[in-house]
Amino acid sequence: MKAVICSLALLLVGAMSATASHAQIVALGASNVEGYGVSAGEAFPAVLEAMLRAKGRNYSVNAQGVFGDTTSGVLGRLDSAVPEGTRTVILLIGGNDIRKGGTMQQAKAGYGEIASRLKARHIRVINAGPYYQAARKRGLTQGDGIHLTAAGHRYLASELLPLVN
Template structure:
C-alpha cells in the first residue's frame, strides 16, 4: 500500500511540475513545416504551439529554428550551434524534403541519428516527430523511410510522435476535406491545418516538458 501511495504522489508531482513558474526552453528544429512557410507570423507551428501550451497553463518558451527547404543533412550541419544556446528540449521535424527529393533513406537515417546524438551530448530532451514517404518512389523506399523514425526513437529513447500530419491524416482519402486544411501547393498546411496538427501533437510536447521537469 505504501508503495502505491508513493507512486501516486510521484505521478502528481510530475504532472504539477509541468506548470512550474520557470519556463522550459524548447527549440523547434526543422524545415518549412516548423518555420511557418506561407503563413502569417502568428499562424505557424511555433506560435500556435506556444498559444496551445499557454492555454493549458504550461510554462514553456518555444524558439523557432525552422529553415524552409532544409534537409536532414542541413539540420545535422547546424544542430550543434543551435543547441549551444542552452535549450532544455528540442522538437525535431525533419525529413520531408529528403523524401520529396528521393534521397537515400540510409543517409536520412544517418543524419537524424547525428542530430539525436548531438542532443544527447548537450543533455537536451527530444520530441522526435516522424514523417512518411509518398508512394511514388516504390514500396521498398517507403518502408525503409517510414521505419527509420520509430527505429531511431527507440534507439535514443526519446519522446516520439509518429507522424507530423497525424492531426489531419483522417482527411487524406477525401481530397475536398484535405484542401480545407492545406495551402495551394498541397504540401504545407494552412492555419487551420496547423491548428489541428498542434492539437494532436500538444500532449506529446507536454510529455517532453514533463521529462525535462523530472
C-alpha cells in the same frame, strides 16, 4: 548600503527562479517549422507556445525552421539553432532529403544523427513526423500537399501539446 545589498539579493533570487521555471523548447526543421504559407502566429511553434501559456506553462517555443533544409543542413546549424538551456527539441525534418534526391535510409540516418547529438546534450527529442503525416492524411495541407494550412498547424500543435506539457 544594507538595503541595497538585500534588494540586489532579492532580484538575483527572483531572476534565478524565473529562469528555473522557464523551459526552452526549440522546433527544428524545414519549411513547415518555419510556417511556410501561413503567418508566423499561425505556425505550429507559435500556436503550441500559446496553448502552453494558456495552461499556465511559462514555456517558450523557438521556431528554427529553414525553407528547403535537409538533415545535413540542420546538422550544420544544430549548435546555433539549439542553444544551451534548451530542454526539448521538436524535430520535423527529412522530407527535403528525399525530394532533393536522397534515399529514405539517408534521411533516417541524418535524423538519427541529429537526435543522437541532441540526446548527448541531455535534450529531449520529440519526433513530430507522425503528427505531421496525420495532418496530411486529414487533408490539412496547402495546394502543394506538403505545407500545412493554418488548421494543419493548429492540429499539429494540439497533438504535440500533451507531449511537452
